[in-house]
Amino acid sequence: MNVLVTGGMGYIGSHTCIQMIDAGMNPVILDNLYNSKNTVLERIEKVSGVKPTFIEGDVRNKSLVVDVLKAHNIDAVIHFAGLKAVGESVQKPLEYYDNNVNGTLVLVDAMRDCDVKTLVFSSSATVYGDPASVPITEDFPTSATNPYGRSKLMVEECLTDFQKANPDWSITLLRYFNPVGSHPTGELGEDPQGIPNNLMPFVSQVAVGRREFLSVFGHDYPTKDGTGVRDYIHVMDLSDGHVAALQKVGSKQGLHVYNLGTGNGYSVLDMVKAFEAASGKEVPYQLVDRRPGDIAECWADPAKATKELGWQAIRTLEEMTADTWRWQSKNPQGYPES
Numbered sequence: 280m281n282v283l284v285t286g287g288m289g290y291i292g293s294h295t296c297i298q299m300i301d302a303g304m305n306p307v308i309l310d311n312l313y314n315s316k317n318t319v320l321e322r323i324e325k326v327s328g329v330k331p332t333f334i335e336g337d338v339r340n341k342s343l344v345v346d347v348l349k350a351h352n353i354d355a356v357i358h359f360a361g362l363k364a365v366g367e368s369v370q371k372p373l374e375y376y377d378n379n380v381n382g383t384l385v386l387v388d389a390m391r392d393c394d395v396k397t398l399v400f401s402s403s404a405t406v407y408g409d410p411a412s413v414p415i416t417e418d419f420p421t422s423a424t425n426p427y428g429r430s431k432l433m434v435e436e437c438l439t440d441f442q443k444a445n446p447d448w449s450i451t452l453l454r455y456f457n458p459v460g461s462h463p464t465g466e467l468g469e470d471p472q473g474i475p476n477n478l479m480p481f482v483s484q485v486a487v488g489r490r491e492f493l494s495v496f497g498h499d500y501p502t503k504d505g506t507g508v509r510d511y512i513h514v515m516d517l518s519d520g521h522v523a524a525l526q527k528v529g530s531k532q533g534l535h536v537y538n539l540g541t542g543n544g545y546s547v548l549d550m551v552k553a554f555e556a557a558s559g560k561e562v563p564y565q566l567v568d569r570r571p572g573d574i575a576e577c578w579a580d581p582a583k584a585t586k587e588l589g590w591q592a593i594r595t596l597e598e599m600t601a602d603t604w605r606w607q608s609k610n611p612q613g614y615p616e617s
């Protein structure tokens with residue numbers, strides 16, 4: 280199976296390529312390297328033994344996408360490419376709608392021209408907004424509170440309408456909870472540019488000495504220790520979820536929607552403690568005000584994915600933190616430039 284992986288040089292895409300190779304699939308990467316580095320390709324090769332085809336280019340370039348789909352005889356597409364920083368999306372909404380919404384429309388238009396009718400899209404638990412209760416099932420109401428979240432919701436709606444009008448397509452929306460961790464070899468991991476927005480990259484940069492302390496955003500939430508609770512999922516489990524989606528519903532016409540989460544909620548302080556245990560390093564922190572737009576708690580009911588995809592997250596919190604630390608300590612400055 281030849282699979283175009285847009286954004287395949289990024290955090291989740293690169294790990295997914297490895298799991299795809301392991302499952303006998305042939306990933307072909309299209310990425311403009313806006314948020315990733317060339318050297319990721321060598322790491323994929325080092326770990327998997329295969330160097331995937333890589334085309335440096337933009338998913339919004341329709342003629343390029345058409346060329347790639349034809350030249351590589353593509354059977355299916357996993358669409359990771361996009362921008363993902365919530366705060367930045369408030370400052371740069373146009374860039375977010377252009378990359379995330381327009382990018383997807385151009386991609387689907389090119390796929391239609393080439394008769395490629397299987398798409399897996401990277402969505403997010405952010406589409407549930409502030410959920411009325413937990414755990415969250417796929418039929419919960421959706422909403423958005425920032426341009427990033429709105430762009431994901433818009434794409435979901437566009438793809439839903441498109442699939443209705445084109446019932447012979449297979450479109451899968453995967454709603455990720457909080458991806459963390461890295462490849463167990465420590466060769467691949469999350470390499471944020473600048474100050475990390477997300478918890479685990481920040482914690483690991485504190486542990487490795489790049490930052491002084493963690494600010495814990497909010498300690499008066501109605502949770503067990505007052506800090507925010509999330510469903511952290513190992514990136515290798517998330518990657519396996521994409522392989523399962525392609526294998527189980529990739530050839531089934533219809534619109535398929537799945538939560539990819541573990542079903543467990545951990546607080547910020549749980550994560551800090553687990554990280555300290557895994558790394559043997561102290562993670563100094565300060566309790567500060569809530570971050571605007573944050574919710575108290577959020578975790579998935581992953582039963583639908585288990586039942587229909589035969590997939591479930593199997594990696595533990597200890598593996599999430601130990602693997603994060605292995606990547607961070609082996610690569611304190613992230614991927615090398617070249």
Ligand code: NAD
Pocket residue numbers: 285286287288289290291292309310311312313314315336337338339358359360361362363378382401402403404455456457458
């Ligand atoms: P990432 O930034 O590491 O990877 C995205 C990749 O897409 C990067 O390599 C970037 O260079 C590339 N890219 C961006 N715009 C492009 C364009 N126009 N054309 C071609 N390539 C382009 O992000 P990630 O964490 O791997 O996330 C992948 C996807 O999953 C994104 O769509 C993101 O919104 C979604 N998602 C991520 C998370 C998370 O916490 N990481 C959670 C939910 C959903």
Ligand code: UD1
Pocket residue numbers: 365366403404405427428456457458476477478479481493494495496497506507508509547570572573
């Ligand atoms: C964030 C995004 C969400 C996106 C998700 C992907 C926001 C508001 N939401 O969710 O749209 O889909 O990432 O994983 O950015 N925390 C700290 N200190 C920090 C960083 C985070 O205490 O320096 C806390 C947060 O308050 C939260 C938890 O850690 O309780 C997780 O935060 P984060 O990793 O940013 O993820 P989300 O907020 O769940």
